[in-house]
Structure formats: C-alpha cells, structure tokens
Amino acid sequence: MTVTWRLGLFAISLAVLVPALWHVAMALPAFGAPTEMYGAAVNAIIPAARHITNMVAAVNFDVRGFDTLGEECILVAAVTGTCVLLRGARGEDLTAEAGHLPDRPHVERSDAVVLVCRIGATVLLLFGVYMALHGTATPGGGFQGGVIAASSLMLIYLGEGYSPWRHVMHSWFLGALEGGGAFIFVAAAAIPLMLGYAVLQNILPYGQPKDLFAGGLMVVANFAVGLSVAGSFGQLMLEFMEETRSPEDDPIPDEED
Amino acid sequence: MSLLIAAALCLVAVSGFLVVRSRDPNRQVFALAANGLVLSVLFFVLQAPDVGLSELAVNTVLTPLMFLVTLAAAAMNEARR
Numbered sequence: 152m153t154v155t156w157r158l159g160l161f162a163i164s165l166a167v168l169v170p171a172l173w174h175v176a177m178a179l180p181a182f183g184a185p186t187e188m189y190g191a192a193v194n195a196i197i198p199a200a201r202h203i204t205n206m207v208a209a210v211n212f213d214v215r216g217f218d219t220l221g222e223e224c225i226l227v228a229a230v231t232g233t234c235v236l237l238r239g240a241r242g243e244d245l246t247a248e249a250g251h252l253p254d255r256p257h258v259e260r261s262d263a264v265v266l267v268c269r270i271g272a273t274v275l276l277l278f279g280v281y282m283a284l285h286g287t288a289t290p291g292g293g294f295q296g297g298v299i300a301a302s303s304l305m306l307i308y309l310g311e312g313y314s315p316w317r318h319v320m321h322s323w324f325l326g327a328l329e330g331g332g333a334f335i336f337v338a339a340a341a342i343p344l345m346l347g348y349a350v351l352q353n354i355l356p357y358g359q360p361k362d363l364f365a366g367g368l369m370v371v372a373n374f375a376v377g378l379s380v381a382g383s384f385g386q387l388m389l390e391f392m393e394e395t396r397s398p399e400d401d402p403i404p405d406e407e408d
Numbered sequence: 409m410s411l412l413i414a415a416a417l418c419l420v421a422v423s424g425f426l427v428v429r430s431r432d433p434n435r436q437v438f439a440l441a442a443n444g445l446v447l448s449v450l451f452f453v454l455q456a457p458d459v460g461l462s463e464l465a466v467n468t469v470l471t472p473l474m475f476l477v478t479l480a481a482a483a484m485n486e487a488r489r
Binding site: 205207250251252253254282290291292294295298299301302305384387388391392394395 | 457458461462465466469470473474477478480481483484487
C-alpha cells in the first residue's frame with residue numbers, strides 16, 4: 152500500500168467520520184450536567200441508610216457488593232495464572248544477584264536515595280493501610296490502599312537493591328496475604344448467607360457517620376480487599392522481577408565478573 | 409474551576425500525544441507514566457478522587473514498572489544470544 156493510497160483512504164474515512172462525530176458530539180448533554188439518576192438516588196439514600204460518607208465504597212461493597220466479590224476472584228485468578236505461567240519455567244530459587252545487561256555499568260546508590268526510599272517506603276506503607284481502613288469515610292478504599300502498599304515494596308527495591316529486597320519478599324507471605332484477604336471477603340459474603348440474609352448484607356452495627364468503623368461489614372470487606380490487592384500486586388512484581396534475574400545454569404556473559 | 413479543567417484536558421492531550429510520538433520504548437514507558445499522572449490530576453479536578461487514586465497507583469507506578477521489567481528481561485535475553 153503506497154502513501155497515496157493511504158492518504159486517499161484517510162481522506163475518505165475523515166469525510167465519513169467527522170460529520171458523524173460532530174453529530175454525536177452535538178447531541179451530548181452539556182459538560183458536567185448531572186443526568187445520572189442512579190448517582191442522585193445513591194446520594195439521596197445511602198448516607199442515612201448506611202451511615203458512611205464515601206458513596207463509591209457504598210456502591211462497591213454494599214449496593215453491588217457481589218460484583219466486587221467477582222472482581223476480587225478475577226484478580227486472584229489472574230495473579231495465580233501469571234505465577235503458574237512464569238514460575239513454571241523458572242522455579243523459586245534465590246540468587247544473590249539480579250541479572251543485568253553486560254554493557255551497563257554498576258552504579259552505587261547514593262546515601263540520599265537510600266534515605267529517601269527508606270522514609271518514603273515507610274510512609275507509603277502506612278498511607279496504604281490508612282487508605283484501606285478509611286475507605287468508607289474518605290476517597291480511596293481497599294483497592295487503592297492495597298496498590299499503594301504494594302508500591303512501597305518497590306521503593307524498598309529502589310533503595311536497597313535486589314538482594315536485600317529479595318530476602319524480605321517472601322512469596323509465601325504475599326500469597327498468604329492475597330489468599331487470606333480473598334478468604335476474608337468471601338467469608339464476609341458467606342456468613343450473612345448462612346445466617347439467612349442476603350450475600351454481604353450488613354449484619355454488623357453501622358456505627359456513627361464519619362467514624363473510622365462506620366459501615367459495619369463494609370469496613371471488613373474493604374480491608375480484606377486491601378490485603379488481597381497488596382499481596383496480589385506484590386506477588387506480581389516479584390514474579391516479573393524474577394524474570395530478570397540471571398539463572399546459574401545459563402549465565403549472561405559479563406565482562407565485570 | 410473550568411479553567412483548571414481546560415488546563416488539565418490540554419495537558420492530557422499533550423502528554424498523550426507525546427506518548428505516541430516517543431519511539432524508544434524505554435522513553436515511552438516514562439511518557440506513559442507522566443500521562444497517567446496528568447490523567448489522575450484530571451480526575452481529581454473532575455471530582456473523582458477514587459478513580460484518580462487508582463489511576464495514580466496503577467498507571468504511574470505499576471504499569472510502567474512492569475513494562476520496564478519486561479523490556480529489561482527482553483534486552484537480557486537479547487544479550488545472552
């Protein structure tokens with residue numbers, strides 16, 4: 152296909168698509184116009200009915216809590232599949248050195264980087280736990296808190312280097328976080344069912360609005376998701392990082408060694 | 409407020425264009441991370457902090473990291489041959 156042909160095709164599709172796009176764009180509601188009845192209904196009903204202030208958490212863990220349970224299972228299944236796929240060919244051995252490109256020099260980390268990473272990782276981990284716990288009161292929640300906690304693990308890698316990082320990242324621990332969080336969430340859904348209520352129906356007291364533990368079962372489910380997401384993403388990073396390490400039986404030619 | 413939204417939208421357009429324009433995969437990963445950062449700012453400005461936080465954590469930290477690690481693994485495989 153020559154350039155002239157491509158330009159011709161481009162002109163034809165432009166001539167068709169631009170009027171269509173213009174037509175659709177003009178028919179859209181005005182920018183920021185509140186048209187969603189669902190959102191208005193949630194805002195009107197939930198604060199009094201569930202005693203919490205973050206409507207997104209209320210929708211995710213109460214109104215359509217069963218969907219979130221399914222999403223959680225999808226995440227666990229996806230991470231498990233990645234582990235099976237990557238680890239199957241590689242095993243779980245520990246090595247002292249990460250793999251590295253032969254022409255890339257080894258640069259020592261400066262003390263400033265190590266210090267900033269140590270402080271940052273601590274603060275970030277605490278912030279992740281805070282966010283997972285306060286999901287019903289302020290923006291954020293289990294997923295966001297879990298991902299933030301998992302990214303603090305990467306700051307440890309950035310500050311300490313591969314070998315110390317690899318020795319604190321235990322796959323069994325991350326797996327236990329992942330599976331344990333998912334188990335708590337499933338239990339939070341199943342226990343009301345066994346007591347004769349609906350799935351994830353709130354059987355705990357709602358508490359005071361704007362309080363840390365307002366929301367009853369939603370706080371439990373939120374924190375369970377936080378644990379599971381932190382474990383899942385930690386596990387995923389570990390598996391990806393392990394793909395770069397140099398296996399003993401197949402060493403990379405390296406001039407420095 | 410609408411000025412902030414317009415500024416954020418312009419930044420999203422510029423950073424998205426730069427992601428497409430950068431040809432070196434390593435640079436593109438960082439452009440993608442910057443695009444995620446700008447997008448999360450846009451979500452905050454549009455009063456969707458929950459989405460903004462997810463965007464920030466996933467698209468500026470985790471996705472670029474996985475791309476970087478994958479690129480490094482590919483480069484090491486190349487060097488091994």
